Amino acid sequence: MVNFEEIKQSFLSALDAATDMKQLQDVRVKFLGKKGHVSTLMQHMREIPNEEKKAYGQKVNALRTEVTEQLETAIKELEERLLQEKLEKETLDVSLPGRMFTQGGLHPIDRIITDIEDFFLGLGYEVREGYEVETDYFNFEALNLPKTHPARDMQDSFYISDETLLRTHTSPVQARVLNQADGKGPIKIICPGKVYRRDSDDATHSHQFTQIEGLVVDKNIHLSDLKGTLELLAKALFGDEREIRLRPSYFPFTEPSVEVDVSCFKCGGAGCNVCKQSGWIEILGAGMVHPNVLEMAGFDSKEYSGFAFGLGPDRIAMLTYGIEDIRHLYTNDLRFLEQFKYSEDRGVVHESL
Amino acid sequence: MRVSKEWLETFISVDADTETLAETITRGGIEVDDIIDYTKDIKNLVIGYVAHVKQHPEANKLKLCQVNTGDETVQIVCGAPNVKADSYVIVSKVGGRLPGGIKIKKAKLRGEESYGMICSLEEIGISEDFIPEEFKDGIFIFNEEQTPGTNALEALYLDDQVLEFDLTPNRKDALSMIGTAYEVRALFGGEVIEPKRDMTETDDISGISVKNEDSEAVPFYALRKVNNVKIMPSPVWMQHRLLKAGIRPINNVVDISNYVLLEFGQPLHIFDYDNLGSKEIVTRRAKKDEKMTTLDGKERTLLESDIVITNGKEPVALAGVMGGDFSEVTDNTTNVVIESALFEPVSIRKTSGRLNLRSEASSRFEKGVSHEFVLKALDRTAYLLETLAGGTVEKGIVSDGALDLTPTEIDTSVSFINNRLGLDLNADEITETLDKLGIDVKLDGDNIHAIIPSRRDDLKIPEDITEEVARIYGYDNLPSTLPVYSEITPGRLTDNQVKTRVIKKQLSSLGLSGAINYALTEESRVKEFTNASEGLKLKMPMSEIHSTLRTSLIPHLVDNVTYNMNRQRKSVSLYEMGKVFETHGQDKLPTEITKLAAVISGPQYHVEWLGASLSPDFYTLKGILESVFTRLSLKPHVTYERTTEYAELHPGRTAHVLLKGKVIGLIGELHPKYAKDHDLNQTTVFEVNLDEMYKETEGTIRYEQLPKYPQITRDIALEVNSEVTVQDIIDLIYKQNVKHLINVEPFDVYEGEHIEAGKKSVALHLTYLNKEETLTDEIVETLHAPIVDALLAEGFKIRA
Known part of the structure; x- marks a missing residue:
């Protein structure tokens, strides 16, 4: 007579003794393998009287099911435990730095130019570029600065020959665009770029710097349009609370000419070290395009008028970030450049300024 | 231009404090750069009368002075060599203060008590440069009788503030006291009083003649002769107004010509008549290589573009720039000739610039002087020589040429002015504004006919009138509007501008920082990393290292690496986008090529604790470059060909970059020798031509349906x-x-x-x-x- 209970007990103690997967597999072979204790039970069927065959069969099946289930459970538990152990072993120090995907700095001048470009793109302007080596004609004469003009003293230039020089401002782009326009508006452009003047490099002077020229020419363009445009720009660059004021000035290529101050973004106008106690910071020069400039480019200055402005991204970068020395902008010290890799929120002035 | 408020008030009464005056003038268009306050830090400064002086018993260089300071006579110990009895001096009393934080206390000097201090001009804050010779090494002594105990600053004309103007080139009208007065009138109202010039002419006539040989060079030239002048110091008011204006007083005759120059903006020259050498004054262009000695004792070689004043034979002055040596006013001068003239501005500018002789006179002539004041200044000078130098003025003005005094007339309209400004002013408002500036207006409906005084000959076109209206009306009163265009056009970047931004983002995401270097470089470097043999050179470079336009971006980027490595950086990765210049000869415009360059040095993407990094080799940088080509969808068209052309680059690790078979750049590791010369280890660079890259347009992305079958x-x-x-x-x-x-x-x-x-x-x-x-x-x-x-x-x- 087959002792089912004995087999079961023997299985249970074997299962209990098994501590790794190999032993569990051995248990499986020993009981459920072809020649296993459970599998061979069916071979005894012949010896079983017919009337008991059914009951016997059921018993064998029940035993097989139980053994199988218990075995599977044990395997699963072991697998679970092994995984757990493995995961524990794999635990990292999450505080260690990640693999480095270095991020480069965006040059502060590039940042400022991009911001200003985006502002004017939003107002329907195009971005135009020009030559850095210019003819005397486009750099001066087409801008109402004939060779004898005393204002040429204002900008000491790097001449290459009598008729060519490194442009002293981005205004020649204005002259060239006007010339190409065939006497028809509207023109709405800004022109960022490098410019050059005979200055000795020090904390506040650089023989090379950048400028952004702006030009609008159409019928019925007023000085008040310039004021409105620059007011929006000042708010975009320095915060919504900023105001601007225009002061009369002189540029040969504009008439009237103005200098534009923005209320100090640090003290709000009360007077501080940034605005030299005046409450105002000069940020750009502007004016209504001089009729001579329009006429020389083939525009009828009775029908068309326009405004132009020029601002210095270097200066705006220095003001915005409190950069103390313009030479930092051209030294390419990574300790400097890498400070400019972050995204920014507009109009929030740092305490450090 | 430095404008003394006290002096200004002799021209026009100003009902405003200095701050308000300065602010209003600034907002009106003349920037007041600085306010110099002569009363700053000064307290208890009075006039003292030195009654007796005796030697200090214990000190050779000190003297004991009995000084009447008004309510008392006190002993003051003084060390100045020129202190003398019976003189009026400046005294800082006990309890007084002087610039530099000096407090005056009762003191004992070598046993002698001293109740105050007798002051030099320097001690009360006058720059040494402007102190008259006679007071340079000692105390100031009044040359006229004074009242002891009264405010010394007032007596010295230093109870005053001076506005320093930063004038734009168009506002030459404000290069004079009278011009400033007219500006103040426009801003504050009031009337301008011209200085007195009613001299008494004698009947004497010396028979001097004037002839302008070149009426373009000298359109008008006028003279007056004044006899019997006595050279002496000018009065305190004149001396001190000059020094406040930044001119050092010399003697009465020289001071008068400077003083009138400041009053009217008209430069004058005074010759010693007896040393002129003739009675004929002839003005002309200089002859080529003509020589003359100017009053600074230097011999000058002249050009035909220079203008000279001659005695008919030889130059006696370089017109508008400097007098000649032998006709100069000296201490022995008695008879003088005053010149007041117009000279061609451009010639004056060229001459003074060439000879480096910029002066108060030349700077005014080169901007053009106002015709209105030429003769007034001449008469004023004669008047002052009569009253301050005891001179007698000969009858009449001798002149040649025409003094065009017809005012400029400008036709414009109310609607034009309003249109250009964006305002809605009526005719009366505009007329009133222009009247403040001394501009007469004739109205005819919308039309404005403006008559401009000659002192404002900078006003020429309708837009100038627009500006005058705007600045007097006030820019603060201008509304803020946005343009209404005749046609709507979108604002957008060009494809190339978009690509430029894409590249910058791509490179910065790969860890390269954006550099901006100077475009000017050393001449020797134009051959580095290029096939260029020459660069475009500046005519007059400021230094050798910034003398030539760059032909490659790489040399400066390599310098940047060295700079950073010298500051404890372990790795550097930089890119630059900018122009290089290909010369076609010094007198032609170069071809400007926009290039992109990058450099890597030191371990890249370095994680120290993992010991992981990429070496800064050819393949690392090539990968970075290829990522750019990928973004621009150019990668399939790009190939690399090894090259040994560049001495600065490793011959086995350098390639030309080809786009559709055309060389557009290079990539390579620095030659070990070049790297060593720049204190660098393994360093790799590339430079590609962006203009060529932008020429290849790929259009929009061509989408393909995803494959259904395996590869x-x-x-x-x-x-x-x-x-x-x-x-x-x-x-x-x-x-x-x-x-x-x-x-x-x-x-x-x-x-x-x-x-x-x-x-x-x-x-x-x-x-x-x-x-x-x-x-x-x-x-x-x-x-x-x-x-x-x-x-x-x-x-x-x-x-x-």
Whole structure:
């Protein structure tokens, strides 16, 4: 007579003794393998009287099911435990730095130019570029600065020959665009770029710097349009609370000419070290395009008028970030450049300024 | 221009404090740069009368002075060599203060008590540069009787503030006291009083003649002769108004000409008549290489563009720039000739610029002086010589040429002014504003006929009138509007501008920082990293290191690496986008090429605790460059060809970058020698021509439906000669034009001990895909076989 209970007990103690997967597999072979204790039970069927065959069969099946289930459970538990152990072993120090995907700095001048470009793109302007080596004609004469003009003293230039020089401002782009326009508006452009003047490099002077020229020419363009445009720009660059004021000035290529101050973004106008106690910071020069400039480019200055402005991204970068020395902008010290890799929120002035 | 408020008030009464005056003038368009306050830090400064002086018993250089300071007479110890009895001096009393934080206390000097201090001009804050010679080494002594105890600053004309103007070139009208007065009138109202000039003419006539040989050079030239002048110091008011204006007092005659120059903005010259050498004054252009000695004792060689005043034979003055030596006013001068004239501005500017003789006079002549004041200034000078130098004025003015006094007339309109400004002023408001400026207006409906006084000859066109209206009306009163365009056009970047931004983002995301270097470089560097033999040179460079326009971005980027490495950086990665300049000769415009360059040095993407990094080698930077080409969808068109052309680059690790077969740049590791010269280890650079890259337009993205069928890969391992490049093999494979071959990728390259010398092993994956149906092994075999044949035919050995 087959002792089912004995087999079961023997299985249970074997299962209990098994501590790794190999032993569990051995248990499986020993009981459920072809020649296993459970599998061979069916071979005894012949010896079983017919009337008991059914009951016997059921018993064998029940035993097989139980053994199988218990075995599977044990395997699963072991697998679970092994995984757990493995995961524990794999635990990292999450505080260690990640693999480095270095991020480069965006040059502060590039940042400022991009911001200003985006502002004017939003107002329907195009971005135009020009030559850095210019003819005397486009750099001066087409801008109402004939060779004898005393204002040429204002900008000491790097001449290459009598008729060519490194442009002293981005205004020649204005002259060239006007010339190409065939006497028809509207023109709405800004022109960022490098410019050059005979200055000795020090904390506040650089023989090379950048400028952004702006030009609008159409019928019925007023000085008040310039004021409105620059007011929006000042708010975009320095915060919504900023105001601007225009002061009369002189540029040969504009008439009237103005200098534009923005209320100090640090003290709000009360007077501080940034605005030299005046409450105002000069940020750009502007004016209504001089009729001579329009006429020389083939525009009828009775029908068309326009405004132009020029601002210095270097200066705006220095003001915005409190950069103390313009030479930092051209030294390419990574300790400097890498400070400019972050995204920014507009109009929030740092305490450090 | 420095404007003394006290002096200004002799021209126009100003009902405003200095701050308000300065602010209003600034807002009106003349920037007041600085306010110099002569009363600052001064307290208890009075006039003292020195009654007695005796030697200090204990000190050689000190004197004991009994000084009446008004309510008392006190002893003051003084060390000045020029202190003397019976003189009026400046005294800082006990309890007084002087600039520099000096407090005056009762003191004992070598046993003698001292109740205050007798002051020099320097001690009360006057710059040494402007102190008259006689007071340079001692105390100031009044040359006229004074009341002891009264405010010394007032008596010295120093109870005053001076506005320093930063004038724009168009506002030459404010280069004079009277011009400033007219500006103040426009801003504050009131009336301008002209200085007195009613001299008494004698009947004497010396018979001097004037002739202008070149009326373009000298349109008008006028003289007056004044006899019997006595050279002496000018009065305190004149001396001190001059020094406040930044001019050092010399003697009465010189001071008068400077004083009138400041009053009217008209430069004058005074000759010693007896040393002129003739009675004929002839003005003309100088002769080529003509020589003259100017009053500073220097011999000058002249050009035909210079204008000279001659005595008919030789130059006696370089017109508008400097007098000649022998006709100069000296202490012995008695009879003088005053010149007041117009000279051609451009000549004056050229002459003074060439000879480096910029002066108060030349700077006014080169901007053009106001015709209105030429004769007034002449008369005023004569008047002052009469009253302050005891001179007698000869009858009449001798002159040649025409003084055009017709005012400029400008036609404009109310609507034009309003249109340009964006205002809605009526005719009366405009007339009133212009009237404040002394501009007469005739109105005819909308039309404005403006008559401009000659002192404002900078006003020429309707837009100038617009500006005057705007600045007097006030820019603060201008509304803020936005333009209304005749046609709506969108604002957007061009494709190239977008690509520029894409590249910058791409490179910064890969860890490279954006650099901006100077475009000017050293001449010797234009040959580095280029085939250029020459660069475009500046005519007059400021320094050798910034003398020539760059021909490559790389040299400065390499310098940047060295700079950073010298500051404890372990790795550097930088890019720059900018122009290089290809010269076509010094007098022609160069070709400006926009380039992109990058440099890497030191371990890249370095994680120290993992010991992981990429070396700054050719392949790392090539990967970075390829990522740019990928973004611009140019990668399939780009190839690399090894080059040994550049001495600065490693001959085995440098390639030209080709776009559709055209060289557009280079990439390579620095030559070890070049690197060493720049204190660098392994460093790799590239530079590519962006203009060429932007020329290749790829249009929009061509979307393809995702393949439904799997791809099949075949690997080939080849043994080839070492000099065969992987590109050569890939090109050969593609040349077979095999259908469905979509990619060839090297996966192993080996050269070394397990392979014959001069050979290398290259293993490639070839990927096949049929987008229409499943590829079977049999079909791939038929596609692949011709490739294998071609490789064998090339002499390559297939490795097992």
